Amino acid sequence: MWKGIFPAVTTKFTEDGGLDHDEMKRCFDLQIDAGCDGIIVCGSLGEGSMLSQEERLEVMKTAQASAGDRPVLMTVAEAATREACALAEKAAKADASGLMIVPSPIYHTNPEETKATLRAVAEASDLPIMIYSNPVAYRVDVTPDVMEDLADDARFVAIKESSDNIRRTTDIINRLGDRYDVFTGVDNLAFEALSVGAVGWVAGLVVAFPKETVAIYRLMKAGRVDDALQIYRWFRPLLDLDVSTYLVQNIKLAEALEIKSNDRVRMPRMPLSGARRAEVEKIIMDAIASRPVLQDLDSLVA
Template sequence: MWSGIFPAVTTKFTDVDKLDHAEMERCFSLMIEAGCDGLIVAGSLGEGPMLSHGEKLDVLKTARSVAAGKPVLLTINEAATREACMLAKAAAIAGADGIMLVPSPIYHTDPRETVETLRAVTEAGDLPVMIYSNRLAYRVDVTVPILEELADDARFVAIKESSDDIRRTTDILNIFGDRFALFTGVDNLAYEALAMGADGWVAGLVVAFPRETVAIYRLMKQGRHAEALKIYRWFRPLLDLDVSTYLVQNIKLAEVLAIGSNDRVRMPRLPLSGDRRAAAEKVIADALATRPELPSF
């Protein structure tokens, strides 16, 4: 269960700001059909924080309906641990296969608080947990010493490593071996992390380019690094769109051009416009015009 390509899927809305379950079913199915290994809904740097608990659980149910038995994780990134525990319990009842857990998105917890928060939410949900460590976005770093404290609880099964320091990947593998499944969470460091031995990739641009993302992962795992690198070099300008304040708008625009979806977002976000939209469109259009033929894998 804890390896491969796990898309951090986008949430689709109607033109009156309701959840568009039909479009989510279509888009999520494209990723499953392309060979993705699981789905993660309500992403914390995406539009998860703009969804009510009820909406998050509804998106989870939609994802489960098309996942073909593959795991579906709900992201939990509540400001208060109490609310995070409530959502973890609800996720378990709704059938989530696990949760991706952000320690604290608002208050910057110290190491003791980080450990206690992660333990409390995990105990409440009693589900497998992928810890999301992103010191750049949240200023809370789940360090190696913190992982050592948590290693005694088997429910902590994976870590999404987004420190932006590729050396951390090697540190975790050297110290813990296979105790934690290690996923990279930075699109434009994915090849590097997989080359260092990461088990999986929580991916962003995969929602518009699922076959290319799956190809890179599988080729890397087959030791066909040169073939994977060729695709990755083509992919890099697109992957850079994920490392941006406007990642949601960028990715949804890629979905417009690559899979015929829409770029509706929930306020305070607005769709890209002007020079920013033109720049992103050019990156996506250039990539579509030079899309590589994929090898068999």
């Protein structure tokens, strides 16, 4: 159902802490103009847990204005299943294309609780669902066993695989074939995952470097693996910034330096400062100074 590059977009704030819809629209337009295939709002990178449900719906509406006929998915990552179902129902009424669901970021559900929560949210929304498995960050592993048990519900269409175990992509495909659209959710494992059958990439650094991200995906799908690898090797120091406690601050700083946005975050996060900021800024600026020349993306398989 879904494939390609789906940016996990950042949420932009005004100086007084409100939502900056004009800046979000500008940034979202850059993603679509570069050839991204969908948008995911209000995830970890989008600071969804720092937003009210009403604010998340506002962000989704802005993304829909940029996306046109491309899908916009709302992230559902609530501590309690009741609140997750409420947000899912609201997103459905606001014409979300689908949901990306984290079982619970606070209470670490066991497999039976995980399945029950996912089924409850699916029932509340009746929307297509991308299951988000990230045992590293959220300590809930949606394993192939769990995915097989959920396969009887056609609303579960995709998996964002973020276990940090590159073998998992092959395990899913060997076990379940093409039942789920497998997306990689770890920026610095994207080439590897696409090499073994992932059909999409929920990307982070794409928000600052959309053309390079799209180029890697399209080159891989066109069978031009060596060309994709050359860009990926250049990209790796940047992609490593996604695998960090400070991924939001890192990536928003990349947006500030590359696309002239800003790095405002919502507390308790604060923008990078001191030696940490200098280190990340150097990685970004070194990459900008050495960026590869890209092929005409329109000539590649989308």
